Amino acid sequence: MAVMFLIHAASIQSDALRPVPTTTTLSERLLLSANARQFRSVQLEIPLSSVRDGNGTLTANGESFFQLLARRMVSLQLSVKLTVHSPDVTPFAAAIAGRMMREAMLESAQVCICNNEHASDKNDPKDDSLTITITLLRSSAGDVE
Amino acid sequence: MNPKSSYSTPSRITMLSGFAIIISTTLGMGALTQDQSGDALVDAASAFRSQCHGPSEESEIIPVHVLRDKQSNPRPEWKPWFPMAERAIAADQDRTDEFANLLLELERVAGDALVSPPFLEYSVDFNRSGVDSQIDTLDQAAKFMESVATPFGSTHFEVRHWASSPTKSAWIQSTQTANELRDRLQFQLRENNLHETTVTSSAAIWPHADRLRPEVTILVRRTISDQDGASLPAR
Numbered sequence: 001m002a003v004m005f006l007i008h009a010a011s012i013q014s015d016a017l018r019p020v021p022t023t024t025t026l027s028e029r030l031l032l033s034a035n036a037r038q039f040r041s042v043q044l045e046i047p048l049s050s051v052r053d054g055n056g057t058l059t060a061n062g063e064s065f066f067q068l069l070a071r072r073m074v075s076l077q078l079s080v081k082l083t084v085h086s087p088d089v090t091p092f093a094a095a096i097a098g099r100m101m102r103e104a105m106l107e108s109a110q111v112c113i114c115n116n117e118h119a120s121d122k123n124d125p126k127d128d129s130l131t132i133t134i135t136l137l138r139s140s141a142g143d144v145e
Numbered sequence: 146m147n148p149k150s151s152y153s154t155p156s157r158i159t160m161l162s163g164f165a166i167i168i169s170t171t172l173g174m175g176a177l178t179q180d181q182s183g184d185a186l187v188d189a190a191s192a193f194r195s196q197c198h199g200p201s202e203e204s205e206i207i208p209v210h211v212l213r214d215k216q217s218n219p220r221p222e223w224k225p226w227f228p229m230a231e232r233a234i235a236a237d238q239d240r241t242d243e244f245a246n247l248l249l250e251l252e253r254v255a256g257d258a259l260v261s262p263p264f265l266e267y268s269v270d271f272n273r274s275g276v277d278s279q280i281d282t283l284d285q286a287a288k289f290m291e292s293v294a295t296p297f298g299s300t301h302f303e304v305r306h307w308a309s310s311p312t313k314s315a316w317i318q319s320t321q322t323a324n325e326l327r328d329r330l331q332f333q334l335r336e337n338n339l340h341e342t343t344v345t346s347s348a349a350i351w352p353h354a355d356r357l358r359p360e361v362t363i364l365v366r367r368t369i370s371d372q373d374g375a376s377l378p379a380r
Binding site for chain 1: 251259345
């Protein structure tokens with residue numbers, strides 16, 4: 001009995017000496033996880049008139065622009081978000097996205113579409129423009145600190 | 146004239162053939178619906194539509210590069226109660242110079258570009274589990290957003306909805322759904338006095354055939370200080 005008591009007391013003592021894990025928030029734990037990566041993005045705003053003709057199809061300028069972008073998306077592993085500011089333009093953005101994916105065989109998640117209609121964070125949105133956000137992976141989260 | 150002669154009872158072989166067709170069709174459809182990207186199902190539907198000479202413009206298949214689970218891509222050690230998605234990026238190397246060159250090329254066409262400060266990003270998937278409704282999933286997402294949001298607006302959320310199939314019409318529908326989800330989640334954040342937190346929406350095609358397509362994915366972005374000074378051209 002005495003031996004068991006001593007073992008029990010020693011285990012309690014060792015537990016007390018064990019370093020208490022520092023309290024971190026959920027957000028901090030997520031940011032420190034392998035899932036978090038460091039990115040940098042660039043936003044371009046182009047008028048719809050320069051990429052869309054009267055019939056609602058892609059102009060020659062627009063075609064070369066998005067072809068260049070799609071090719072570089074493959075080599076640089078970029079992801080692109082096409083933001084429209086009116087629901088009427090969404091089909092056009094979907095057509096562009098589909099064409100980019102068809103021509104460059106991009107991974108599905110590399111292109112996404114956003115309809116910014118009624119968004120609270122919009123900064124003077126123009127219905128007649130298309131916002132292109134290009135995102136580049138810089139380095140792993142472990143390199144940040 | 147015997148009426149039975151014109152409506153003869155089906156023979157045993159005919160009935161068995163009918164059953165076999167029904168069972169094989171059910172099994173085939175079941176197998177198609179297992180593909181979480183919706184690629185297989187829409188492929189079969191497209192083939193059927195072309196046989197029937199139906200319209201195909203809106204349901205034209207967007208060729209997707211469907212990803213299979215990569216064994217080499219390790220999952221995070223810390224296991225949260227929700228599944229975390231990993232961004233599909235193979236190489237982990239700094240290509241800032243190449244990116245800067247691309248920007249110069251694009252700027253010739255598009256004009257000035259707005260370069261953002263670097264940010265950390267992670268994504269969290271929310272699935273509808275069992276009998277839980279979409280409202281429960283959104284509640285879970287809202288609670289998560291409240292728990293990681295910062296009071297000074299340095300956290301940005303993107304509510305991503307995944308299109309049910311790789312077609313133009315499904316993608317357009319998905320952008321509308323993403324907008325509705327964004328509005329509902331933003332409303333909940335405002336109810337909890339997180340007015341500064343920005344929430345945007347996006348829609349994309351689910352890239353995994355064999356991974357459950359989430360109800361919604363929340364991308365969390367946190368701006369960080371530009372310590373190492375990327376070699377992007379100063380603007």
